[in-house]
Structures are given as C-alpha cells and as structure tokens.
Amino acid sequence: MNKKRVIIIGASYGGLHAAKEFNKKDEFEVLVFDKKSFHYLQTEAYDFIANKSNISDITIDIGSYINKLSPNIKFIKQMVLNFCSQTKTIQTSSSSYTFDYLIIATGARTNFPPFIKGLRENSNGVKTLFRALGFKQKFESTIYEYITNNAFEHQRDYNIIIGGAGLSGVEIAAEMAYIIQTDFTRLGIRCLGFNITLVDGADSILPGMDRRIIYATVKRLKSLGIHIKTKSFIKEVSQNELIFNDDNKLPYDFMIFTGGIKAEPIASDKEYKLNKFNQYIVDDFYHIEGEESIFAIGDVAQITNDSQIVPPTAQSAEQSGSVVAQNIIRISKNQQPQKKLPIMRGMFIALGGKYAVGILYDKIVIKGYIAYLIKKVITNFYKVFLKP
Ligand SMILES: Cc1cc2nc3c(=O)[nH]c(=O)nc-3n(C[C@H](O)[C@H](O)[C@H](O)COP(=O)(O)OP(=O)(O)OC[C@H]3O[C@@H](n4cnc5c(N)ncnc54)[C@H](O)[C@@H]3O)c2cc1C
Structure with missing residues (x-):
C-alpha cells in the first residue's frame, strides 16, 4: 500500500x-x-x-x-x-x-516585548519547564531569604510583581499568595509585609473573559491580599524598580512576566x-x-x-x-x-489552595472547592489518557 x-x-x-x-x-x-x-x-x-x-x-x-x-x-x-x-x-x-x-x-x-527596557533580563517566566523550575527555585529561595533575614524584624516590605493578568498570571499570583498566607503561617512563620501586585495594561484582569468570572476572580484575589493594578503599562524594568508609562514607579524584589x-x-x-x-x-x-x-x-x-x-x-x-x-x-x-x-467547553482557573473559579459552556459559573475538583478531574483525565 x-x-x-x-x-x-x-x-x-x-x-x-x-x-x-x-x-x-x-x-x-x-x-x-x-x-x-x-x-x-x-x-x-x-x-x-x-x-x-x-x-x-x-x-x-x-x-x-x-x-x-x-x-x-x-x-x-x-x-x-x-x-x-x-x-x-x-x-x-x-x-x-x-x-x-x-x-x-x-x-x-x-513574549518579552523588546520595547520594555530590561524586561527580559529582570523577570522570570513559566512557559517552559526550564523557566518554571527556575522560577520555583527562585521563589523558594526568596522566601527563605525573607524569613531568615526579615520576617521577625519587619525591616521592610517584600514586593512580588506579576506582569500580565491573563490566565497564567492570575493563577500564579493566587498560588503564591496562598502559599505565603497559609503554608508559612502554618509553619509558625509570619510572612508580614509580603506584597503581591498583579499589573496589566488592560482595563481589567482576564481581558476578554466572561464578566462573572472576572468578578469572582477579583474577589478571590483580593481576599488573598493581592493588589490589582490595571490600565498600567510598563515602560521599563530595572533591577529593582518597575517604571510605568506615566513615570510612576513600583519597587520590586521578584518579578514574573506572563504578559503575552x-x-x-x-x-x-x-x-x-x-x-x-x-x-x-x-x-x-x-x-x-x-x-x-x-x-x-x-x-x-x-x-x-x-x-x-x-x-x-x-x-x-x-x-x-x-x-x-x-x-x-x-x-x-x-x-x-x-x-x-x-x-470552549469550559474554563477553570485555579486560584490558590483548593479553590477555583470556572464556567461551563459559557453559561454556568462555578466557584470554590467544586470548581477546583472539576479542574482536577479535567487535568487528571488528560494525564490518564496520555500516561504510558
Ligand atoms: C501557566 C500557564 C497556565 C495555563 N493554563 C491553562 C488552562 O488552565 N487551560 C488551558 O486551556 N490552557 C492553559 N494554558 C495555555 C496552554 O498551556 C497553551 O495554550 C498550550 O500549551 C498550547 O499547546 P500547543 O500544543 O499549541 O503548544 P505548546 O504546548 O507550546 O507545545 C509546542 C511543542 O512544540 C515543540 N517545538 C517547538 N518548536 C519546535 C521545533 N522547531 N522542532 C520540534 N519541536 C518544536 C515544543 O518543544 C513543544 O513541545 C496555560 C499556559 C500557561 C503558561
């Protein structure tokens, strides 16, 4: 044949x-x-x-x-x-x-737009396993450094910035905030002064998504203590400062970019x-x-x-x-x-711990633990289908 x-x-x-x-x-x-x-x-x-x-x-x-x-x-x-x-x-x-x-x-x-000076050199990503691993290790050593040097003295705030409030930026912000808020508190370590800020040039987070999903996600992110800064275009990223188009500045210690x-x-x-x-x-x-x-x-x-x-x-x-x-x-x-x-059969966004927000067939909005379970079922089903 x-x-x-x-x-x-x-x-x-x-x-x-x-x-x-x-x-x-x-x-x-x-x-x-x-x-x-x-x-x-x-x-x-x-x-x-x-x-x-x-x-x-x-x-x-x-x-x-x-x-x-x-x-x-x-x-x-x-x-x-x-x-x-x-x-x-x-x-x-x-x-x-x-x-x-x-x-x-x-x-x-x-996409690290070349017109944002210093962006590529100074930020972390998650789009490849290599970058995700590098980010995870850096994030852990950042927390280690913070708890060994600052946590009990409260000398200064520690600022984490996530550039890009699409699906991946939102999920990562929520997960980091959750780790800081719960896991470290459980260990008896008070991570005070840890600020997480989600920055995006669009009018809202999750641009293009259903309004109900955006509303529920904003609510959850705020409950995790995440600051949301939309309509903010980044012009430059120096080693420890973000400069916006309007020349406002935001100091940072750790930056992730998921902006496109x-x-x-x-x-x-x-x-x-x-x-x-x-x-x-x-x-x-x-x-x-x-x-x-x-x-x-x-x-x-x-x-x-x-x-x-x-x-x-x-x-x-x-x-x-x-x-x-x-x-x-x-x-x-x-x-x-x-x-x-x-x-789009559905979209589920993991928002820290066992919490997610999702929508099925553009109609039914589901929040909380049930949404988290649905997300897990979807991903586990995918893995079972592919695992040898
Ligand atoms: C943090 C994060 C969370 C996300 N969450 C969700 C979610 O909840 N739901 C959802 O639906 N989507 C989500 N996405 C988006 C989703 O991961 C992508 O849309 C998806 O990976 C696209 O799949 P793909 O097969 O087109 O390409 P990719 O997954 O990017 O794979 C491309 C493949 O091509 C190979 N390749 C590239 N160039 C060459 C070459 N020249 N020669 C040989 N091989 C090559 C690469 O090695 C790679 O294996 C998320 C993305 C990120 C980063």
Whole structure:
C-alpha cells in the first residue's frame, strides 16, 4: 500500500491530539517531531510552583505515549529547522524528510516585548519547564531569604510583581499568595509585609473573559491580599524598580512576566501571513496561507470562530489538532473536509489552595472547592489518557 506520510511538528496538546487520530489508520505513516523528549503540562504549572507536584507530575514522556499507539506512528526527537512547500520536505538538525501533509504545532513562548527596557533580563517566566523550575527555585529561595533575614524584624516590605493578568498570571499570583498566607503561617512563620501586585495594561484582569468570572476572580484575589493594578503599562524594568508609562514607579524584589505570547513558526521557503504575535493566520480548516496540505494548529495559529479570535488555550490546541487529522483522513477517503471550530467547553482557573473559579459552556459559573475538583478531574483525565 502506498502510505501517505503525515509529519507533525510539536508533540504537545495540539500535536499529540492530532497524532492520536491516526491510531490504527495504517494507510498513513505519521512522524511526530519534537525538540524535547517530554510534553510539558503548562496548565499545571501553578501546582508545580506551589510544591504540590514534581517534575514527573507535569511532564509526559512523548516516546512512551507514542509507543502505546499503533506502529504507523513514530516519534523522532529532533528539532525541525525549516520546511519547503515546493519539495514538501522538512529539514531537521540531522536529516530531511518528505511529507504529504504537514501539521505545524510548535506553540508559543512568552513574549518579552523588546520595547520594555530590561524586561527580559529582570523577570522570570513559566512557559517552559526550564523557566518554571527556575522560577520555583527562585521563589523558594526568596522566601527563605525573607524569613531568615526579615520576617521577625519587619525591616521592610517584600514586593512580588506579576506582569500580565491573563490566565497564567492570575493563577500564579493566587498560588503564591496562598502559599505565603497559609503554608508559612502554618509553619509558625509570619510572612508580614509580603506584597503581591498583579499589573496589566488592560482595563481589567482576564481581558476578554466572561464578566462573572472576572468578578469572582477579583474577589478571590483580593481576599488573598493581592493588589490589582490595571490600565498600567510598563515602560521599563530595572533591577529593582518597575517604571510605568506615566513615570510612576513600583519597587520590586521578584518579578514574573506572563504578559503575552509569541508564536514559534517554522522557517520556510515562502513567507506566510502572520499576525503581530507571529501566529500563522489560518483559514477555517487551519490551512496556512495558500497551502492545501500544510496546517497550523494550537498556539502557533491565529484561530477564529465567527471572526472572533479564540484565546490560545490547551483546549483549542487539542480540538484544532483533532479536526485537522480527521480532515486529512476524510480527504484520503475522498470525503469533504469538515469545518469544525473550537468550542470552549469550559474554563477553570485555579486560584490558590483548593479553590477555583470556572464556567461551563459559557453559561454556568462555578466557584470554590467544586470548581477546583472539576479542574482536577479535567487535568487528571488528560494525564490518564496520555500516561504510558
Ligand atoms: C501557566 C500557564 C497556565 C495555563 N493554563 C491553562 C488552562 O488552565 N487551560 C488551558 O486551556 N490552557 C492553559 N494554558 C495555555 C496552554 O498551556 C497553551 O495554550 C498550550 O500549551 C498550547 O499547546 P500547543 O500544543 O499549541 O503548544 P505548546 O504546548 O507550546 O507545545 C509546542 C511543542 O512544540 C515543540 N517545538 C517547538 N518548536 C519546535 C521545533 N522547531 N522542532 C520540534 N519541536 C518544536 C515544543 O518543544 C513543544 O513541545 C496555560 C499556559 C500557561 C503558561
């Protein structure tokens, strides 16, 4: 049988969902590439930082997962350097491979806008495991330093700033505040003078989200003692001070930046239409501009639903991955591809300890321990599905 070869670049939420669709579809040979050997569960970074989980809980070994699937699907741990649409080839650091269909699922990294002077050098991130680990270790040593030097003397305040009040910034702020408020108090250590400030240029936190979710989240963040500073644009970050566009200053000891993403498209023989976040602008079938057999899914694509841009989430990455793979299978059977845009089934935000706020199908808002349990069920279900 003349097998069609599908190449998937990126083995994370999007890429692995696409790969799974080809299970037992022996008419396809599927090569999944990733520069890492593990899939980093970014959605669980908040638990990792809070010491409730370790590296093995927030990573999935890609090779072991792919080995669970049928032998027509293979994992190749190599970084893809570029692709050529003319020759239908990808080039890795050591070889080149031809494809019939290409799925780009290379995700995104934290965007440190270069016009914010000093931002990259002076702030921490969580978008890669390496950065999350570095952040966790720094946060712990910061607290250690604080309790050994300052806690009982109350010499001065200790300021933590989170730049960017989107989903990840809010979750991390809440988790840090919760650790400081509860865990250290439980140990008999009074962490007085620890200030956490969430900064964002938008009018509110969680821009674009349902008003009820924003309201419930603000309430929870305030109860954790978090200061919220919206409509505030950062101009510069020095070693210990944040300078805003209006020249107001905010001293800090520790800074995290989660203020946006920059997609990671792959170099190619042609230039494709990208948006300001470097995401491929795709059509309703996730084709990149002018290509019939090259697709982009997940965070590396600007996905729209009824002309509305869909926020980059694990959910939309998974759904776009499945849809593209199903459509490739349909095309091979001479069936029409189906236009299926991501549906936000629900969104749950962890807000410190066993507390979350969430919404189901844009209708039902759930708060507190129940919402936390639902979030855990969703993430555990995902892990069970992927664990070897
Ligand atoms: C702290 C935090 C909390 C979040 N919480 C939620 C949440 O609660 N719910 C939710 O839905 N979303 C959440 N998100 C967003 C979610 O994690 C992303 O939307 C999701 O990871 C996107 O998946 P992806 O498959 O498109 O890309 P990614 O997960 O970014 O994966 C891309 C993969 O491509 C690989 N790769 C990149 N370039 C190359 C190359 N050249 N060659 C080979 N391999 C390459 C990378 O190694 C990586 O494995 C959160 C994000 C963060 C940071």
